[in-house]
Amino acid sequence: MMIHPAIVSSGVGSRRMEACTLSSLLGGIRISGSRLSSTVASRRQTVASFTDNFASHCRTSPKLWHKMFSSSSVGHLGACARSVLGAANVTKDTMAKTAMHFLDSEVMAEVNAPTSFEDIRDALKIDSYPLSAYDTAWVALISNDEGDGPLFPQTLEWISSNQRLDGAWGCSSDTFFDLITSTLACLVSLKTWNSAPKCSLEGEQFLKGAFTSMKTDDLTLVSPGMFHALAELLEEASRLDISLPYSCSVVEHLRIHHGQLLHSLKGTHDLIKTCSTRLLSFPECIQHVIPWNHISELQSADGDLFSSPAATACLYMKTRDNKALCYLNGLLDQFGSAVPSSYPKRVSHILSLIDHLERLNIDRHFHREIHNVLETLSREWTPKIDEDTQDMVSEIIIFRALREHGYLVLPETSVFARCCKASAAREKLGARCMLELYRASELKFPGEEILDYAKDISTTHLTTLLSQTSESDSRNVMEEIKYVLDFPYFMRNLPQESMIYMDRFQYKDETMETYVETGFSRTTHARGPRLLAFAKSNFSSCQSLYQKELESLARWVKESRFAEFSFVRQPLYPSYLTAVGVASGPEMALARASWTMSSIMTTAVDDLFDEIADVHELRLFVECVRRWDLSLVENCSEPLKVIARGVLSSVNFLCEEVSKIQGRDLSHLFQRLWVDLVMSMLTEAEWTASGHQPSSDEYIDTSWVSFALGPIVPVTTFFLGSVISDEDLEDQEYWDLFRSVSTFGRLLNDCSTQQRDNEGGHVSSITAHMREHPELTADQARIAIQGQVRERAHEVLSKLLNPSYTLPPVRSGWLGMMRALYMMYYRNVDGFSNTPAELKKIIKRFFFQPIESEQA
Numbered sequence: 001m002m003i004h005p006a007i008v009s010s011g012v013g014s015r016r017m018e019a020c021t022l023s024s025l026l027g028g029i030r031i032s033g034s035r036l037s038s039t040v041a042s043r044r045q046t047v048a049s050f051t052d053n054f055a056s057h058c059r060t061s062p063k064l065w066h067k068m069f070s071s072s073s074v075g076h077l078g079a080c081a082r083s084v085l086g087a088a089n090v091t092k093d094t095m096a097k098t099a100m101h102f103l104d105s106e107v108m109a110e111v112n113a114p115t116s117f118e119d120i121r122d123a124l125k126i127d128s129y130p131l132s133a134y135d136t137a138w139v140a141l142i143s144n145d146e147g148d149g150p151l152f153p154q155t156l157e158w159i160s161s162n163q164r165l166d167g168a169w170g171c172s173s174d175t176f177f178d179l180i181t182s183t184l185a186c187l188v189s190l191k192t193w194n195s196a197p198k199c200s201l202e203g204e205q206f207l208k209g210a211f212t213s214m215k216t217d218d219l220t221l222v223s224p225g226m227f228h229a230l231a232e233l234l235e236e237a238s239r240l241d242i243s244l245p246y247s248c249s250v251v252e253h254l255r256i257h258h259g260q261l262l263h264s265l266k267g268t269h270d271l272i273k274t275c276s277t278r279l280l281s282f283p284e285c286i287q288h289v290i291p292w293n294h295i296s297e298l299q300s301a302d303g304d305l306f307s308s309p310a311a312t313a314c315l316y317m318k319t320r321d322n323k324a325l326c327y328l329n330g331l332l333d334q335f336g337s338a339v340p341s342s343y344p345k346r347v348s349h350i351l352s353l354i355d356h357l358e359r360l361n362i363d364r365h366f367h368r369e370i371h372n373v374l375e376t377l378s379r380e381w382t383p384k385i386d387e388d389t390q391d392m393v394s395e396i397i398i399f400r401a402l403r404e405h406g407y408l409v410l411p412e413t414s415v416f417a418r419c420c421k422a423s424a425a426r427e428k429l430g431a432r433c434m435l436e437l438y439r440a441s442e443l444k445f446p447g448e449e450i451l452d453y454a455k456d457i458s459t460t461h462l463t464t465l466l467s468q469t470s471e472s473d474s475r476n477v478m479e480e481i482k483y484v485l486d487f488p489y490f491m492r493n494l495p496q497e498s499m500i501y502m503d504r505f506q507y508k509d510e511t512m513e514t515y516v517e518t519g520f521s522r523t524t525h526a527r528g529p530r531l532l533a534f535a536k537s538n539f540s541s542c543q544s545l546y547q548k549e550l551e552s553l554a555r556w557v558k559e560s561r562f563a564e565f566s567f568v569r570q571p572l573y574p575s576y577l578t579a580v581g582v583a584s585g586p587e588m589a590l591a592r593a594s595w596t597m598s599s600i601m602t603t604a605v606d607d608l609f610d611e612i613a614d615v616h617e618l619r620l621f622v623e624c625v626r627r628w629d630l631s632l633v634e635n636c637s638e639p640l641k642v643i644a645r646g647v648l649s650s651v652n653f654l655c656e657e658v659s660k661i662q663g664r665d666l667s668h669l670f671q672r673l674w675v676d677l678v679m680s681m682l683t684e685a686e687w688t689a690s691g692h693q694p695s696s697d698e699y700i701d702t703s704w705v706s707f708a709l710g711p712i713v714p715v716t717t718f719f720l721g722s723v724i725s726d727e728d729l730e731d732q733e734y735w736d737l738f739r740s741v742s743t744f745g746r747l748l749n750d751c752s753t754q755q756r757d758n759e760g761g762h763v764s765s766i767t768a769h770m771r772e773h774p775e776l777t778a779d780q781a782r783i784a785i786q787g788q789v790r791e792r793a794h795e796v797l798s799k800l801l802n803p804s805y806t807l808p809p810v811r812s813g814w815l816g817m818m819r820a821l822y823m824m825y826y827r828n829v830d831g832f833s834n835t836p837a838e839l840k841k842i843i844k845r846f847f848f849q850p851i852e853s854e855q856a
Helices: 005-009 021-024 041-050 063-069 075-089 092-102 115-123 131-142 152-163 176-194 197-213 224-239 249-264 292-298 309-319 321-335 347-359 363-382 389-404 413-421 425-442 450-467 475-486 493-504 522-560 574-581 585-611 615-627 639-663 665-689 696-704 712-718 732-752 752-761 764-771 777-799 810-830 837-848
Strands: none
Touching: 021 321, 092 347, 115 347, 115 363, 115 522, 131 152, 131 176, 131 309, 131 321, 152 176, 176 197, 176 224, 176 475, 224 249, 224 522, 292 309, 309 321, 347 389, 347 493, 347 522, 363 389, 363 522, 389 413, 389 732, 425 450, 425 475, 450 475, 475 493, 493 522, 493 574, 493 837, 522 574, 522 585, 522 639, 574 585, 574 810, 574 837, 585 639, 585 665, 615 639, 615 665, 639 665, 665 696, 665 712, 696 732, 696 764, 712 732, 712 810, 732 752, 732 764, 732 777, 732 810, 764 777, 777 810
16 A cells, blocks of 8 residues: 555644653654754764764763663663753753763773874865875985985975974974884984984984883784884884884894894795785885886876875986886975875775775765765766776776765766777776776666676676685675675675674785775775774774663563563564664664664564464454554454554553654654554555455555565664655655665565465565466566566666665665665575574674774
8 A cells, every 4th residue: 555645744643652761761762852854964963073072072971871871771771861952951952962962981891983093184175285294205215316415395385394393393283103114214314414413313212212111012002014114114223223223022022023034035036016005005115125116007197006106216316217206396386395195085095984984884984085085076076987997996896886875877888898899908907996896886776788888798707806816815805896796795784794894804914805895095005903993992892882782672561571482582682783783873773773673573563464264353453553553453352452552551661752853743644654554564464364366466556565564764864864744655666765765675585485485375576476377387486576586676776876766765764674675685695584504693693792802
């Protein structure tokens, strides 16, 4: 039954139940005692604002958090929020900012991005070029043609006049390790040319104190490239007789490990091909073993090497390459007597960093910067047709990033065709290009044949790479290829994927590749270990929070008595896992509770209709829901009464909470979603009882509603941080999306439960299709329905990624459901009815298994 927009202005039923028992149990899962204004920012913008201003909102006692945990409360976070917000008297606009204060060290160790990530924020700004003491020092090391002086003396002047008061060189956002590395680089350049002895002395004093205060454990969060860059500078400092504590443990550790690396790399066949980009992106750290005549092949047309002045300076010192010299001259002409850490900023490198942050599930902490990058690209990007293979990769990455984030962008046929058709180019670009091509092709809209072709070509190439894997190939790269081929990129549960991604990224062998898509992005490689450590801390903190919420939800299930009946499935963990995929942020406890509770209730009602054969009793249940009156089922069986009571009281509770957020009563809408659901289930029960065999169209018209997404997704979208007005609900696109995703899910579910449906005598799209096509076997009919599933997936995806199609929280909710459906029913497995071993393993690991972490 189609839900007509007119229902938003009409009441349903004449009675409302008292929900005092449930409220007592749940502790009043509320975020605020007042409605959100219509100007409230989107969820992610609010979280970004919160992380920037976290400290100023810590105005209440953490002890209250522990007090609230002592109550039996689903959504304890919401209960804490209600009480603390009332005590602190914060405004509506700061609601989400304050919400995470409750997560003290025992529950949420650190959820806001530390200020030490200002360098990441700068890296995400397309036009930001802060000057770098480290890179300037490398440029200062270049000698003139005679070898008796610096080629760029102005850089030495900049170094001598930009020393900090403590004797170091660097900026305020640098980490302690960055300061040490920059200071040693500047000291080496000054000593090389016997310049500014007073500055050199002060720099030596700083480094003596720094090295003696460090421990080897402090190097845990240092990237391989920067680790060996510092070690290489230490070797140069020793040759220049710079006075440093060479016998201290940290310095000895650096030099020993660096010597071992250089020894292992000497004589390596085809070092440029086999060495990881984590090291190769910092060629200055292995300058004495690298084949410079070969690495110049990676030089850009502008003369730079990896957009790095330091790497390019080292290249020029080794090769006297004229393009490199022109690049360096151009930098100094533009920036004066110093150079930035990266120039020009490659858009592909910025997008690789964004992709990295997203897959680590910490992108919300950098939302503003990411949004600005994508907005700039959407306005200014024009596809280029270029023979340069790196440019082709960049074009594909830009297309994927914009479409993935909901910007209107079309695939440039010439760019994709050039990547697809040139077999020589495929060999040259290798795994990285093909992975990017494959990922872009997964975002295909109906009618985009070039992306069909791109997927065929990239699939063939990646499959061939897997079959030709040798022991010398990076295990992690091959695992990435296999993972990409096995799981559609856009149908992954992102918080869950972060767990897998962190595993892959902590490969200890620094000479081996980790994440192939980062390419030669020095920023991503240099900050990778710190970002990984922060992601682990974020994961562990959220895991603790999720455990508390699961405990509360388990108490709600017990008190609702759903678990008392053996025929009722218990999908608490799968439901909550999918809820986290939709709303993972700590401030989204209410959204997760709404999603999980609604999923459990619809499952219980579905099982009730399957269990009870008495159609008359089922009609009483439907009438009870239609009138919202429990007295109508007083004389029915115990399971029916218990489930009816649980549903009505819980929905009343959600209605009360959403009215506080949205500022108006939405009970008529929530109740109508349930009325339509149970009426469609009754229709199917009557089909079974009478032996009626519906046509495919008749089946779909009823079964998309009985698939039971109505009480889950539309309800939860009201908790996702934005106001949804009555006018928004009158938009037909709102309801079209509801039907499209529900139909997709119903067909996918039918393919997964074919055997069970046949054994139970239930009608399905497969049996209906077989009656209309008697020449088909059951397997052939299932294959035909699977084809419809794929077609609908592309159709729905094109709507979900269209920024002009309905509202952002609505698209977000339905996209989360699409991902949930794929997770629950992929490979023809029903994750709700019989949780497969693989899914159980994911649930156990994601919610309960601690992850190794370091301090970020």
